[in-house]
Every structure is written in C-alpha cells, then in structure tokens.
Amino acid sequence: MKIKNSVVIVTGANRGLGKQFAAQLLERGAERVYAAARNPELVDLPGVDAIRLDVTDQQHVDDAAHAVGHADIVINNAGFSSFARLVDGDLNDIRREIEVNYFGALRMIRAFAPAMRNRGRGAFLNVSSVMAWLGYEHSNSYGASKAANWAMSNGLREELAGAGIQVSSVLLGSTDTDMMAGIDVPKNRPEELVATVLDQFEGGVNEILADDAAQGLKSGLSDDRGSFAG
Numbered sequence: 001m002k003i004k005n006s007v008v009i010v011t012g013a014n015r016g017l018g019k020q021f022a023a024q025l026l027e028r029g030a031e032r033v034y035a036a037a038r039n040p041e042l043v044d045l046p047g048v049d050a051i052r053l054d055v056t057d058q059q060h061v062d063d064a065a066h067a068v069g070h071a072d073i074v075i076n077n078a079g080f081s082s083f084a085r086l087v088d089g090d091l092n093d094i095r096r097e098i099e100v101n102y103f104g105a106l107r108m109i110r111a112f113a114p115a116m117r118n119r120g121r122g123a124f125l126n127v128s129s130v131m132a133w134l135g136y137e138h139s140n141s142y143g144a145s146k147a148a149n150w151a152m153s154n155g156l157r158e159e160l161a162g163a164g165i166q167v168s169s170v171l172l173g174s175t176d177t178d179m180m181a182g183i184d185v186p187k188n189r190p191e192e193l194v195a196t197v198l199d200q201f202e203g204g205v206n207e208i209l210a211d212d213a214a215q216g217l218k219s220g221l222s223d224d225r226g227s228f229a230g
C-alpha cells in the first residue's frame with residue numbers, strides 16, 4: 001500500500017513510535033494523518049489532525065471511524081506493557097494488556113474494515129512484538145497479548161483475502177521509547193525502526209521483521225528455546 005496521497009489514522013500517536021509513524025507518514029506524502037491519542041492536547045506535530053481515542057472505549061472508536069469516514073491505512077500502534085508476571089502479577093494489569101494490545105486493535109479493525117471492503121482497498125499495520133514468540137522476565141503477560149495481536153493479523157489476512165485489503169504485522173525488539181525507559185538493553189532508534197517498517201509496508205510485506213531480534217527469533221521458532229532464560 002502506497003502512503004502518498006493516502007488517509008491514515010495512527011493510534012497512540014502522541015509519543016514514542018506512534019508519533020514517529022505520524023511524522024514519517026507526512027514526510028512520505030500522506031494526504032491526511034489522523035494522530036489519535038487518549039489526550040489529543042498532547043499531540044504536538046504540525047500538519048496532523050489530532051483526534052481523541054482511547055482504544056479500550058468502543059464509543060471513542062466508533063466516533064473516530066465516523067469522523068475519519070474512510071481510511072486507506074489504519075496503524076494499530078497503541079500499546080501497553082504492565083510488566084506484570086503471569087503467576088503473581090495483578091490480573092487487572094494483565095487484563096489491561098489484552099484490552100489495549102488485542103481488543104483495542106481488533107475494535108479498530110472492526111470499525112474501519114467495512115468501509116475498506118466497500119471500496120475494495122485499504123491496509124492495516126498492526127504492531128506486535130518479538131515478545132509474542134518468547135518468554136522474558138516481566139514481559140510474559142505482555143507477550144501473550146502481543147501473540148494474540150500477531151495471531152489476529154494472520155486470521156484477518158485469511159478473512160480479508162480477496163477484498164483488496166493488506167494486513168501487515170510488525171515484529172520488533174527493543175526500541176528506545178518510554179516503554180523501554182530504565183531497561184538496560186541495546187535498543188533500536190525509533191526513526192530508523194519506523195523507516196524500515198514503512199518501507200516494508202509500502203512494499204506489501206505481510207509479516208514485517210523489523211530488526212535483527214525479530215529476524216533471528218522467527219528463524220529460530222522451530223527450536224525448543226522459547227525463552228531468553230532457557
């Protein structure tokens with residue numbers, strides 16, 4: 001899906017990768033970029049249309065779909081990591097990860113896919129994580145929600161086959177945003193990561209392995225490691 005002259009909505013666009021997506025969409029000639037955020041007053045990017053959207057709120061999602069009308073591209077970027085552990089973490093935190101990372105993206109898809117189907121064109125870019133594919137301390141409940149997000153993209157691709165709708169899933173490792181603040185691991189630069197993702201998205205890639213971590217883990221899925229600890 002080409003970005004030039006397209007109408008795009010990006011969730012979680014007030015900071016981190018979402019803000020970077022919005023900025024680079026403008027640079028690539030998108031006609032209109034809706035920068036969706038829980039608090040649109042925090043969107044400080046000239047040239048975008050800020051829009052209020054908490055992806056856990058069905059009314060917000062319906063209102064956004066109504067306001068945008070048709071979107072050529074929906075970028076499901078909004079994400080939440082509580083760092084809760086599966087065995088003894090707070091279940092409310094774990095539920096919130098599923099609500100934002102899986103149901104939030106699914107709500108957007110259900111709201112925007114019908115218009116894409118009617119027009120016979122459109123694209124979803126769903127941001128998952130390499131944590132969908134392995135265990136790592138304090139990221140396991142988050143990983144489960146991102147595995148749901150990844151599986152959702154695979155299923156959507158099947159359901160929307162023949163409708164002219166591209167479904168791309170993004171797998172990435174550590175990238176230098178607020179989400180990873182205080183975690184001392186090597187990190188991608190957001191600018192480079194997003195440029196790589198958008199290049200592949202425009203090239204029609206279904207499963208975007210955006211960095212070395214994603215490429216290495218994908219090729220190792222058939223081994224029995226399954227964990228950074230193993």
Ligand SMILES: NC(=O)c1ccc[n+]([C@@H]2O[C@H](COP(=O)([O-])OP(=O)(O)OC[C@H]3O[C@@H](n4cnc5c(N)ncnc54)[C@H](OP(=O)(O)O)[C@@H]3O)[C@@H](O)[C@H]2O)c1
Nearest residue numbers: 012016017038054055077078079129173174175177178179
């Ligand atoms: N950074 C990494 O290493 C990494 C690795 C793999 C995948 N990812 C994924 O990449 C995406 C972007 O993450 P990031 O690194 O940019 O994280 P971030 O800096 O923590 O930003 C998260 C964004 O999501 C928004 N958000 C959270 N809950 C929301 C909700 N209920 N409704 C709408 N927006 C909501 C936040 O809005 P507020 O400002 O209102 O909280 C913020 O704009 C996420 O899906 C994340 O899981 C990141």
